[in-house]
Every structure is written in C-alpha cells, then in structure tokens.
Amino acid sequence: MSKVAHYLQEHLQGEVMTSTDARRYFATDGSIFQVAPALIAYPRVENDVRKTCRFSWQLAERGRIIPITARGSGTDRTGAALGSGIMLVFPAHMNRILEIDTKNNTVTVEPGINYAKLQQTLHTHGQFLPPYPASLEYSTIGGAIANNVSGEKSLKYGDTLDYVKGLRVVLANGEVIETRRLTKKELSKKMGLATFEGEIYRSVDTLLEEQHDLVAQLSRNVTHNNAGYNLLDIKHKDGSFDLTPLIAGSQGTLGIITEAVLKTEVHNPQVTLVLAKFDSLEHTQAAVMELKDLSDPPSAIELINDGVLQEIHDLNPNQINDIIQPPFPLATLLIEFDSGERAVKKVLKKLNKILENYALDFEVSDDPERQQQFWKLRQSTSALIGHNEGSARAVPLIDDAAVPADRLREYLEGSTHILTTNNLPAAVWGHAGDGNLHMQPRLNVGQVGDRQKAFRLLEEYQRLVLRLGGTISSSAGDGRLKTPYLEAMYGPEQYGLFVKVKQIFDPYGTLNPGVKFGTSLDDLKAMIRPEYDLAHLYDHLPRS
C-alpha cells in the first residue's frame, strides 16, 4: 500500500496518512463494527477526489481492487462509513458554504460541512433544512445526502432527497457529472455522450424501460424507505429524468458527492406543542392516524413508551418528574405544529376531539419554556443511549426500521416482546407518524453470550419488520448491518435490479464495497468490535 500512498501523496493537494493511529481511528464509525482502512486521504478540492477515483479505476482495470469509502463524520450506525481501502475524509477541507441564494432559497455546499453549522447559518437568513437528523451537531451534509436522512420533522417536510436540487458527483472512473432534473431533450443529449456518463444514462434508462413493472413493485407503504436504491423517482411521466434520487441514499456506492445544491424552507421557531398520554397502544395508533389526516398536519409526532420513562426514572427521577410521574402511560406522544398560530387555531378543535377520544390526558402549550420541558422527555433517550452498565453499552442493532403507520401498534408490541423475551428492558421511542421506532438494547458485544444474543435479536427484529410489510432501512441507509436482509425484503428479482444498478455505476466494485451488497451475517460476526463506544466523533482532522 505504501506505493499507493506515495502516489496519492504526490498527486493530491490534501494530506494522506497511513499511521497506525489514524487507521485505528477510522476503523470505527457509529456502528458496532470495525474495518481498518489502508490509508486516509483528506481531499482539499474536487480534483483530489477525481484523481483518487481515476487511480483506483486504473488499478482495477489491471485486476487490483483498492476500495474507496467516502466519509463525513462517521456517525453512521450501520457500518456504512467503514472500508478497507482508501478513506476519503471530507470534513477537514471540503467543508464550505459556496453560495446562499436568498432569492431562490437555495444553498450550495461542499459535502464536509457540519450540518448544525449550516443550519445555524440558514437560521440567520430565516431559513432551515427540515429533514435534519438527531445527530446534526456531529454529522455532515455529505453524510446526510448519501444516507438520505430524515428526522423528527420529516413527517411534514419529507426526507433529504426532497431538498436536493442537484449534485456534483465523481464517478468510479474519476469523471464528474452534475445531476439535476433533465428534460427529455437534455436526456437524449446525455445519452448520446461517448463517455462513462453517457453509458450510465443509456444503461439506467434501458433498465427502467425494460423492467418498468418490476421497478413499480419496489414501492413500499412507508413514508421513508432507504433500503436498496431509489429507482422509483428517476424517470417521470413527462419524460424528465434525474439521477439525483439514485445518488442520494446510495451511501457512496455509486459515486462520490463533491458539491450539492439544496433547497431550504422558511424557519418558524414558534410552534405549538402537545403532550398526550395514552394507556392503550390501539388508541395511540388511532390517534396518530387521525392526526396525520388533519388539514394542517403536525410537523412532528414523536413517541416515547413506558419503558423509556421507567428507565430514565430509575436512573435519575429528577430528570423528568416535573413533567411526568409513575405509573407511566404505555405511550406518550409529542405532537408539534409549526404552521403559525392562525393555522393551528383552525385545527385545534379537531385536535382536541381526537385526543379527548383516545388519550388519557393531554396538554397544549404555546409557551417555549413549557415546551422545553416536554421535549426533555424525548431528549432523555440520549441519556439512555449514553448510560453504560459495566461493559454493556446501548448498541445500534435493531434500529431504524419502519412499518406502515397503521401497523404501529403491532410494531410496538412485537419490539417489546423481542426485548423482554431476551431479558432486556423494553425501552422504545421514535417517529410515530412515520411508523419508525428506535431501540438500543444494552449489550457487551465483546462477550460471546451477548454477541449471540445480538444476532438473535437482529434475526427476530428483521422478521418482525418484514412480516409487518415494513422497510429494514427507514431514516438512514442499509450500510453493512442491513445488507444481509436486503434480498429478503424485496425478493430475488427486485434485488436483482439493485445489483444491475451497482454494475452500471461501479463495474469493478471499488466504491464502498460491502455496503448494500456482499456482506453476510457471518461477515458481520467477524467485523464486530471488541468494545463499543462513541467517544471519538470529531477529532483527527487536519485544520484548513
């Protein structure tokens, strides 16, 4: 590898590192897995990315595969930000806001910019990016686009893809393309190109035409689905064509993003927040379904179950007892409206009726201080994640799937059952309106017994999600963790479409291999870390 490192050192403007320390650092991300990269490069300009890809492509043509993994802040919880070859780390240098267009409400950025930093800048312009993840303080926009992330406000505002107008992408061979919605005429021009780009447009178009019916069957009855590749939103009825939906959410397996133009929304910090308690999961689900149907629907419907509240209470009762006391309700919902006072007034009558029908009790608040107290319930889940018991840590393992919202009750009951039958506390929370739940059981993955338990939980959980007609990957992507279940979710024919897409974009398999394809359960077992912690998220970056 030292020859490769020397070549890159000579040809890139950014730094290249091969030290054991740096390789060890980048061997982990937010997941329970580890894979050490051979070397780390910090691209300074797009040309660094092009040169790296071209170099790797040329080696691949001669039969030597050196994988490339793009990396933002490495907060991914599925092992998507790991790789055994070249790790291209973006936050060090390619981290700028290139343009804020206040007329058209767009912002152009490099991928390595910290999400929270961008959000703060947008706030000063009265704008924001609505699908922000809970990890925005630590993560990048590049990671958010590559994972097509969604968050608490995605119920109303959609996922990241809904805000990506266009991308600059370095292809596996080092060519650069710009994706955006093309007219029929522009598409035929692209298809006429004698370049790799032309070949990609021709092949993807042919695939969509020839497999039209199979592609249509990829649709799932969930609000956010990041399992596999998004083939549904490329070609439109009017003949327009956009590769952006394929790249966003592809986790660096089809190309490397070097620039993005994003649409922003007006930010209204004044919201109305409702805290509603339920003693029946059936009633919780019924309320969620009716709330989603309101003429001005909530911007968020977040759920915390009794298991979360009990655990928090056991850890530190003072944390929540000014808002809620035992015995805890089976489910608590936080329902947020952000359309302004007048709009909320209009739905308030209907809202009251829904909650009077289904909730034990509820409180509506326009007071920011009281709202802060309500949010503390949801935020308390980070205390659960951060709490260690001996060597046992809260691990991201059975997480981030989603089911149709009308199967939320079954999802909650099934998840609780899996946790309790494995002698684990049944603490479950999530985006109820999106049928998306989170749980992070505390396990010591370094210990054989707990490792076996982890894989038992994983199997039982994925079976539950698939039985309920859900998706294995909702707000972020498949990474390595979900890869063994991708074919089971779609069946061999639909899965075959994803394999073809990967072959079109990455014929030598140099772009983030092992993510979305080629990772079995046995591979996962071999990759598991001896110890899990998230202590390291933001160092090891040379300063620009």
Ligand SMILES: Cc1cc2nc3c(=O)[nH]c(=O)nc-3n(C[C@H](O)[C@H](O)[C@H](O)COP(=O)(O)OP(=O)(O)OC[C@H]3O[C@@H](n4cnc5c(N)ncnc54)[C@H](O)[C@@H]3O)c2cc1C
């Ligand atoms: C506590 C916690 C809370 C979280 N909450 C959420 C949440 O609410 N919603 C959610 O969706 N996720 C969440 N996540 C997961 C993760 O933080 C997000 O998906 C985040 O957006 C990833 O950004 P990152 O910069 O860390 O990307 P990384 O982890 O570095 O990378 C993620 C993926 O993007 C690819 N990638 C990165 N940069 C590029 C690029 N320039 N070109 C091509 N591919 C690239 C990587 O190869 C990898 O496949 C959470 C994680 C933690 C630890």
